[in-house]
Amino acid sequence: MAYQGSFLLGISWLQPVFDAMNAVLNPLVQMDPTPNNPVLTVFVISFIISLLTVTAQKLLVDQDKMNEMQAKSKALQKELREAQASGDSKQMAKVQAKQMDMMSDQSEIMKMSFRPMIVTMIPILLIFAWMWQSSIRNIIVVFPPAVYYCTLTPIFHSLGQMIYGGNITTIPYGIGWLWWYFICTFGMSQIIRKFMGFKNGF
Incomplete structure (x- = not known):
C-alpha cells in the first residue's frame, strides 16, 4: 500500500516501517x-505513547536533581521578591549572584529534559503519520456539553479544523481525532506519572 498525505508517508524507505505498523495497528x-x-483505538494508542514518554522521562532525567533545582529556583524567586519589596539593594545583589551560580545547573537540567524528547520524537511522529492516513483521521467524538466546554474545546476547535479537516463543525459538541488524542494523552500521562512516583505533573 502506498501512503500519501504526509511528508513522512511519502518517504519510500519508510514503507516497511508503515507496513509493519499496519500489521500491528490495523487489527x-x-x-x-x-x-x-x-475512539477506543486512539485511547489505547494514547496510553502507549504516554507510557513511552513518561518512561523515557523517568529513565533519562534525574528527577531528584530536577526537583531540587526547581525548589531552589522557587526559593530564590521568593527571596528576590522579598528583597525587591524591602528595597534592600544588597540583598537583591546577593540573590542575583545566587541565580548566576545556578545557571550552569539549570543548563544541565535543560539538556536532561531534552533527552526524552529526542528518544521519543521519531516513534511519535511515525505513529502520528500512521493515524493521519488511517480511518482514525475521520473519528468524531461527541462530548456532553459540560465536558465540551470544560476541556476548552471551543477555543481549539477552529485551529483543529484547519489542521486535520473533516466534518466536525456539523456535529454539535463533536471533536476530531487530534483533540481526542491530546485529551487522552494528557489524562493518561498524569496517571502514569503518579504511578511512577513523579512529584510534578507536566
Missing part, C-alpha cells in the same frame, strides 16, 4: 467496538 482498529469510528 487493533478492527477489534475496536466501533471500527468505523475507532
Whole structure:
C-alpha cells in the first residue's frame, strides 16, 4: 500500500516501517467496538505513547536533581521578591549572584529534559503519520456539553479544523481525532506519572 498525505508517508524507505505498523495497528482498529469510528483505538494508542514518554522521562532525567533545582529556583524567586519589596539593594545583589551560580545547573537540567524528547520524537511522529492516513483521521467524538466546554474545546476547535479537516463543525459538541488524542494523552500521562512516583505533573 502506498501512503500519501504526509511528508513522512511519502518517504519510500519508510514503507516497511508503515507496513509493519499496519500489521500491528490495523487489527487493533478492527477489534475496536466501533471500527468505523475507532475512539477506543486512539485511547489505547494514547496510553502507549504516554507510557513511552513518561518512561523515557523517568529513565533519562534525574528527577531528584530536577526537583531540587526547581525548589531552589522557587526559593530564590521568593527571596528576590522579598528583597525587591524591602528595597534592600544588597540583598537583591546577593540573590542575583545566587541565580548566576545556578545557571550552569539549570543548563544541565535543560539538556536532561531534552533527552526524552529526542528518544521519543521519531516513534511519535511515525505513529502520528500512521493515524493521519488511517480511518482514525475521520473519528468524531461527541462530548456532553459540560465536558465540551470544560476541556476548552471551543477555543481549539477552529485551529483543529484547519489542521486535520473533516466534518466536525456539523456535529454539535463533536471533536476530531487530534483533540481526542491530546485529551487522552494528557489524562493518561498524569496517571502514569503518579504511578511512577513523579512529584510534578507536566
